[in-house]
Amino acid sequence: MGFIPIAAPNNYYMNKPTNPTILFNKPYVDERVVESIRQVILAGKLSGDGVVCHEVEEQLKQLFNIKHVLLTTSCTHALEMAMMMLDLKPGDEVIVPSFTFVSTANAVLHAGGIPVFCEINPHTFTMDVNDVERKITSKTKALFPVHYAGVSAEMDEILELARKHRLVVVEDAAQGVNAKYKGKYLGGIGDIGAYSFHDTKNYVSGEGGALVTNNEHYARRGEILREKGTNRSNFLRGEVDKYTWVDCGSSYVLSDILAAVLKSQLEEIKEIQTRRREIHNLYVSGLNDLGQKEKLRLPIIPGYCESNYHIFCILLRDEAERNRALAKLKERGVRTTFHYVPLHSSPYALKELGTKNIQLPVTDEVAGTLLRLPIYPHLTDEEVRFVIEQVHEVLKD
């Protein structure tokens, strides 16, 4: 690729100069980001929902064939907005996988609902549709699938359940930007979707996200919630002659400075995806022998998915071996990480949601054995081969 990396070189954070460290992640940035930000500063308008935000929103609509895109300060905030739109009453339930980032469950709680934790499918690590069906009650108001690693949840089955029980479907597509399910871009398949442009994701603004929807009503409500509960967006379009407080909202508009960072990334959206796919394929072919010997399990991308290769993860034989591999790889200069402490067994859920007796064996198994390897465009082929070699060494005995 023709970019000039301005991120720190891979050995930047090392303690010993002779032991190069392969970092777990590096955001994709190049010199053009600096120019992009400069232009916003020179134009003199640094707040949000300005010219650059609008440009990026238009671009995202085109790219992902989604009618409405509202940039937000984070995916967490987009998820909170989505849950606010459900107008939950006390006791209302929303079904979420336990195997997800905390933001999914926090959003339900902030909106006054109860997150009900469901099991995951052992192959894709997304919602187990049979378990979801078992957990639907008269209190259930929405299903909250999470697309893990860039691999889609089983959306047809989820949408069918939602239709049958009259539920809203909100997609946590934080990791699903530019990935597809049966030819459709993630985020725009359910009623509302949320993207993340956090530093650790595929396309970044630093901190940032988007609420996406094909539903006009949710889009209008989103504009209001995002602008402190005012109809300022209607005012700016000349639809009303003054703006005022019309809903209970907050401040979720993305600054144009951060939108400019995202804009420079979107220019290379294809290249970023291609490089991630190449790294994914190098890992698959380099680790395949260990898969055949059943020393580890490689990730599965079902035929109905087009991944964005956000995460490359392997499953090891048990938790002790995973923890040992993580520590040994670190000694050998390769930074890896686990994912996630299941929410139903987290201190907060145990204390506040009484989740002690919830049994989610697949979730526990996956969370206990999963190891994420470095995957980002700055990673070179040699570095990937080095990681593959080290994994072989660590799993030798």
Ligand SMILES: *Cc1c(COP(=O)(O)O)cnc(C)c1O
């Ligand atoms: C990263 C992530 C989020 C949060 O995204 P932010 O933009 O950092 O708020 C939410 N859900 C999932 C599944 C994520 O991976």
